[in-house]
Every structure is written in structure tokens, then in C-alpha cells.
Amino acid sequence: MTTQAQIEKLRKQYPESRSAVLPALRLAQEEHGGWLPPNALRAVADALDATPAYCLSIASFYDQFRLEPVGQHLVEVCTNVSCALSGAQQVVEAFERELGIAAGSTSPDGAFTLGTVECLGGCGWATVVAVDNRHRLRVQADDVAGIVEELTGA
Amino acid sequence: MPERPQIVFAGTNGGAVTEIAEYEAGGGFAALRKARTMAPDEVIAELEASGLRGRGGAFFPTGRKWAFVPKPDQLPKPHYLVVNADESEPGTFKDREIMLRVPFRFLEGCLIAAHAISSQHVFVYIRGEYEQEFEVLRDSLDAIRKAHLLDGVTVVLHRGAGAYICGEETALLESLEGKRGQPRTKPPFPAIAGLYAAPTAVNNVESIATVAPVLEMGAEEYAKLGVENSTGTRVFSLSGDVVNPGNYELPHGITLRELVYDVGGGVPGGRDLKAIIPGGSSTPVLTAAEIDTPLDFTSLVQAGSSIGSAGVIVIDDRCCMVQLGIRVSQFYEHESCGKCTPCRVGTRWLTQILQKIEEGRASQPDLDLLLSVCDRILGKCLCPLGDSDAIAVLSYVDRFRDEFQAHVDLGRCPFGGGSSLEGILAPSAMHDRHAPRTTRVPA
Numbered sequence: 001m002t003t004q005a006q007i008e009k010l011r012k013q014y015p016e017s018r019s020a021v022l023p024a025l026r027l028a029q030e031e032h033g034g035w036l037p038p039n040a041l042r043a044v045a046d047a048l049d050a051t052p053a054y055c056l057s058i059a060s061f062y063d064q065f066r067l068e069p070v071g072q073h074l075v076e077v078c079t080n081v082s083c084a085l086s087g088a089q090q091v092v093e094a095f096e097r098e099l100g101i102a103a104g105s106t107s108p109d110g111a112f113t114l115g116t117v118e119c120l121g122g123c124g125w126a127t128v129v130a131v132d133n134r135h136r137l138r139v140q141a142d143d144v145a146g147i148v149e150e151l152t153g154a
Numbered sequence: 155m156p157e158r159p160q161i162v163f164a165g166t167n168g169g170a171v172t173e174i175a176e177y178e179a180g181g182g183f184a185a186l187r188k189a190r191t192m193a194p195d196e197v198i199a200e201l202e203a204s205g206l207r208g209r210g211g212a213f214f215p216t217g218r219k220w221a222f223v224p225k226p227d228q229l230p231k232p233h234y235l236v237v238n239a240d241e242s243e244p245g246t247f248k249d250r251e252i253m254l255r256v257p258f259r260f261l262e263g264c265l266i267a268a269h270a271i272s273s274q275h276v277f278v279y280i281r282g283e284y285e286q287e288f289e290v291l292r293d294s295l296d297a298i299r300k301a302h303l304l305d306g307v308t309v310v311l312h313r314g315a316g317a318y319i320c321g322e323e324t325a326l327l328e329s330l331e332g333k334r335g336q337p338r339t340k341p342p343f344p345a346i347a348g349l350y351a352a353p354t355a356v357n358n359v360e361s362i363a364t365v366a367p368v369l370e371m372g373a374e375e376y377a378k379l380g381v382e383n384s385t386g387t388r389v390f391s392l393s394g395d396v397v398n399p400g401n402y403e404l405p406h407g408i409t410l411r412e413l414v415y416d417v418g419g420g421v422p423g424g425r426d427l428k429a430i431i432p433g434g435s436s437t438p439v440l441t442a443a444e445i446d447t448p449l450d451f452t453s454l455v456q457a458g459s460s461i462g463s464a465g466v467i468v469i470d471d472r473c474c475m476v477q478l479g480i481r482v483s484q485f486y487e488h489e490s491c492g493k494c495t496p497c498r499v500g501t502r503w504l505t506q507i508l509q510k511i512e513e514g515r516a517s518q519p520d521l522d523l524l525l526s527v528c529d530r531i532l533g534k535c536l537c538p539l540g541d542s543d544a545i546a547v548l549s550y551v552d553r554f555r556d557e558f559q560a561h562v563d564l565g566r567c568p569f570g571g572g573s574s575l576e577g578i579l580a581p582s583a584m585h586d587r588h589a590p591r592t593t594r595v596p597a
Contacts, residue, residue, distance in 0.1 A: 013310045015232070015350055018332035022315050026282075048332075061334040061491075063316030064282045080244045081435060081481055082393035082467055084578040092579055104584040116581050118318065118485055119244040120283055123393035123465065124400045133285055 003031050007047040017048050021058050024048060025065055034074060035066040063117070071106045071113035073151050075099075076130040077139075079116040082123035087140060091127045092116055094144035111152070156404060156412045159379055161367045161387045162252060162259070162360060163403050170255040172290060174297040177258040183303060185366035189266045190305070197270040201365065203373035205385035209248075210238055210321070210358030211434065211463040213451055216365075222345035223271040223353045231352040233273040236344075237264060238326055239280040239287075239359045242318040243434035244485060245465030248389040249359035251401045253280075253287040256363060257294035261309070263362035266369065268307050271355050275308055279326050282314040318489035322537045323356040325491065336493045337537035360389055380406035384450035388464050392418050395425070395470035395574075406450040410440070413449065414468055426471040429553070433462020435482050436542035438549030439469075459549070474573035475554040476561055479547050480508045484580035486543035497540025500531040504547055505582075511558065514566040521558060525551065 001009075007024045011017040024047060028040040041055040048055075059065040075095060079088045092103055099112050106113040122128035125137035131147065139147070165171060165180040177183075189197050202217030223233060241249040253260055264276050280288055291311055298304060312330060314320050320329045324338035327349050348354025364386065368376045377385045384406035390413060393399045397419030404413065410430055414420065421427050427442040432449065438459040440447060447457045454461045469478070487501040507524045510516045528544035535541065551558055560568045567573065 013308075016331065019312075019330060021332040022282075022329070023313060026313065026315065058332070058334060061317065062282070062314070065315055079481075079578050079580055080485060081431075081478065081575075082245060082399075084481060084575050085394045085467075085469065085473065089576075089578045103579055116579050116584050118488055118581055119242060121241050121247045121250055121281065123245050123247050123467070124391060125247075126393065126399070130283065133283070135283075135286075 003027050003043065004047050007044065011048060018050065021048060021050065021055065022062070025055065025059055029065060034070045035068060069106070069110070071111050073112050074130070074132055075112060075114050076117040076120075077103070077115070078118070078120045078122070078126075078128045078130075080119035080123075082119075083126040083128060086126035088116075088127040090141040091129065091139055091144060094141040095148070098144055098148040156408045156416060158403065159387055159405060160403055161371075161376070161379070162363050162389055163255060164259075164367065166255050171259075172257060172294065174258060174294070174301060181370065182258055182366075183262055185369040186262050186265050186303065188369055189269050194270050194272055197266065197369070200369060200373045201270070204368045204376045205373075205380075205383075206361065206364055206368060206376070207384070207451070208358055209360035209364070209388070209463070211243065211436070213461065216357065216361050219345070219357070220267070220270050220355055222343070223355050224346065226272050229346070229353055232275060232350075233271055234349040234352060234354040235264065235268045235271060235273045235276045236323075236327065236330065236349055236354055236356045237276065237278045237359060237362055238321060238323065238356055239278050239284075240314050240321045240326060241281055241284075241359070241463075242321050243436060243463045243465055244482075245393055245431060245434045245467040246391050246463040247393070248391045248401050248464070250281075250284055250287050252359055252363050252389065253284070254290055257290050258298070259366055260359060260363045261291070261294055261298055263365035264309060265303070265305075265307060266365050267355065267357060267362055271353070273355075274306060275310075277310050277312050277330060277349070279312050279314060279320070279330055282316050288313060317491075318485075319491045319537070319539060322539065325537065326356065327354065334491070336491045339536060381448070381450050381452075383452045384461070388449070388461075390449065391463075391465040392468070393465070394431075394468040395421050395427075395473075396468040397422050404449075407448045407453075409446050409448050410466070411445045413466060414445070418468070421468065421470045427468065428471045428473060429469040429475070431465075431467040431469070431546075433460050434465040435467070435485065435546060436460075436538070437462040438545055439475075439553055441553050470574070472569075472572065472574040474512070474567055474569045474575060475550045475557050476508055476512045476567065477569075477573050477575040477578070479550045480505060480512060481575055481578055481580060482546050483508055483543055484582045486539060488580070488582040490539060494535035494537075494540065496531045496534040497543075500527055500540055501543045503527050504531075504543055508547070511561045512567055514561065514564065516562050518562060521551070521562060 011020040041052040207213045320335040325335040329335040344354040483505040531540040531544040
């Protein structure tokens, strides 16, 4: 099913088609390698009878939408209070060392984007690391080399 | 060890019930069948009698909330049930475990609640970061559909996309309508003009997951659990400096000491307890001396705090409270939707003043300024986001005034780089690395 057709199906779930903008942007982002280039915003706008500017205003509000290219793997470390108390900063720094990039940036070969995020809702299983939006729980600095190896090998 | 009655997690034996046959064999959907033989008002009356109050943080009586929704003949528009599964309050991680372990009890509660408010349309607004939880709910919903239990009700699982503010009910409704998640003015309240300006009840996941058990066991039995004004059990999320973090379903009214020490195993490494945040990062901090405070609505109000979302964060003596203030403030600054000026500007200002104190650049008037900015946020915005930051920071200063004063007097952090939060990189600060700030705190 094309993205257009999937969005058509999505909008029928709602009394007003504009409600489908979040799921539609999510679909478009998945289709475009994890970010929303201008043509993706255009496509969503056309499918929902909105404008690209409207879609941009939505995409820029929500953290999970990205308006710049991201690496093949997206690594996000929660640094909110409970994770921070459990060693999240050491986990961040271990990823920075292993990947050779600072948090908030993408590796030159486009393989990894590394960042910190606000609370992922896993405080009791700290530190939580989202790898490509899947949560790894109880991550410690010592685990980081293994995670990076697993991702580069895959 | 305190008693551990299992209501929300009944029948799971510590695991998950994700097969519909297993759930039905354990008595599942009996409450739904019973509810559908009852008039909506009878269901509402049962919930009112149970004393169940909202588990999202506001603690509003669930039955009364439903009673506020006009009857279809009073307001002939579609009625909506919206479930707030946008769990994002730091320290809180109970709703995701409920959705993973008892998805059918949760969805059964949705259908009973829909019946109670005469709604044919349920929207579950689930946090965008919850991938696995979404998949479990989607599969469970498919099973319910195939078992012909929906009875004409549509249930839509709507995924958020990363915005704490969407946990605020009117921001959530805006987001569900395809807009930026910015809170609305109230009144009108959602019960009258909610989703698509139609009558809407907005309930938390844990509240909804408690509805079927209340009907099964009866309001009277349920109300015997817990304490006055706080009946029933609560899924407490325990995290931070504690030996056994995790979610624990316990009756309201157990003390912090029972939760942290008897259930949670105490503070690791023989270190000393310093502080406890009892209900998510928005609630005022308590000191170690307040460890015997019972965890119920009234007791926490009397202690000057709040039960909030029951996300209990344990903090040991390594933590600098100014650094805690910075990290909490950075969160609210990051999540402010920008609609109200006191919140948009104030949360950022609080972060900056706290950083000045932490770095030893502050003088006495900066402490006064900090409190003054809190005062200028409190009660001046459409929603409680800015208030949460101000309330949290005020409580750190109130309970740990000497520590704040020491930063000013010494001209440095008294922890000398040894605090457990030292150097923690918040997302808002990460962005600053690439684009340095130009605004400054006025001298």
C-alpha cells in the first residue's frame, strides 16, 4: 500500500481528517528514512487537504518528528532525574567515546545519530536508551560497547 | 511487609495476560457484560460509591467526572471517551506496565466507561515512544473485535509524537484534533465541549483499568481497601536511589517508609536517604525526616506535597539539590508549549538563575529573584506546566535552604563535583552546544 493510500485509510478513523496528521507524519517519516524532507510534508499536506506550512507547524512541535536527516541508527539516552541518578551521564559519555561523536550530532558516515532525551517512562529500569525507538532497559556504561558492536555488525 | 492486594494486576501472577482466552477464563469481561445490563447512571453510581479517583495526577473522582457528561438527549452530539495514555511525568512508568500486562482489563474498562457516558467512540491517546505497548494494545483490540465484544463501539489507538504537554487533557484534545498540543482555556470543560467541541470524558489508563474490578468486586468491597478519601490500591512507580526499583500495586495509605524500605529494599550501598519526590517531578519534595508520611491524598496534602501520579523518586545524600532544581527546570523549559508567557519565559529563567547559583556566580538577591520568578509563574497560566516547575523549585529551596545558601556563601557547589547529578546533559542543554544562547539573566 502506498503512503497516500495508507493516509487515506487513516483519515477515515476520525470524524475530521486533520486528526490524522500525527499518524500521517509518522508514516511519511518512516518512508523517508527517519526524517521529514519538504517533499514528505508536501505529500502529507496533499493527502489531508492541508498545507505544507501547516504540516511543518505540527512537525516542529513534536519531538519525535525530525526536520533534518538522521543516521541509520538513532540512539537516544534518557537523562531525566531517575536515569541521571542511576548513571545516565556515564552512558551518554560511553556512547560519545564509542561512536566518536558528541551527543546532539550525527556521525560523518551517517551511521549514527546520538542524543539525550527527556523521560522515556522507564524510570524504574534506568538507564533507558531508545535505539531506533526501541527501549533498552537498565543500560550501564559497560554495556555500551556491546550495543554499538551489535548495531554496526547488523 | 505490607499487604499486597492485587486489583489492577489481579490474575497475572507477576506476568502478563495477553491471550483473550486466558483473560476470559480468569473472569474477564464479566464486568462488561454486567455493565451492559445496567443503566449508565447505575454504572456511574457504582463508581462514585467506590471512591475511585483519577490516577493521572489530579485525583478527580472518576464517577463524578462521568456524571458531568450530559446525557445524549440533553446534548445531542457524538459523545467521546478519550483515554490519556500519554504517560510522561518524570518518575512515572506505571501505565505502560498496565498496558503490557493487563491489556484486556484496560480495554474492558474502556468499553464500560464508554457505556457509562453513552459513547460509541473511544480514542486511546498513547505516548508515541511506547512502541511495544502500542503493539500489545493493537493485538488485544483485534482479539476483542474478533470476539464481537465491541458492540458497535469504535476504539482508535492514536499515537502521540513526543510532547509532555499532551498529558494535559485539553492539550491532548488539541493534539488529537491534529493541532499543536497547546492547552485550551477552561471553561468550557471537556465534559461539555471536549473533542470536536462535543461532550468528552478524559480518563487515565490506571483509572480505566480499575473500572472492571470495581464492578466485579462491588463498590463496597473496593472501598474497604486503602484509606478515607483515597480508596483502593495504587500502582506506585518507585525509582532513583533505591535497591529494588519498579512498579508496586499497594493500598493507599502505606507509608513512604514501607514503600522505600520494606518493599523497595532501601537506599543502596548503605548511603543515607536525603529526599523523596512522592508523586512525579511536579510534586514538592519531602525530606528524609518525613519518611513516615502515608501515601494517600490527604496525608500528602498535609505534608505540603501531593500524591500526583504516584511516581516516587528516592534521592540519597550524594545529590546536590541545586543541580536537581536545574535538571527538573530544564525539563519543564523543554516541554513548555510556549502559549503562556510566564511559563515560556519563567521556566527558562529559573534554569538560568539556578545555573548561576550552582556555578557560584550568584549573590543573595539571586535567591530572592528565584523565589520571585516562581511567584510570577504560579497560577498565571492556562495549565499547570509552569506551576509544576515553580512548585518543585520552591520546595527544594524551602526544604534545603541551607544548601542553596551554601552555594552563595562559598561561591561554589559544596559538593565539589561529587554530586550524583554532576554534569548531566539535558536535551535543552544539548541543543545549546550547537547554538549558544544569547539571552542573559538580568544582573
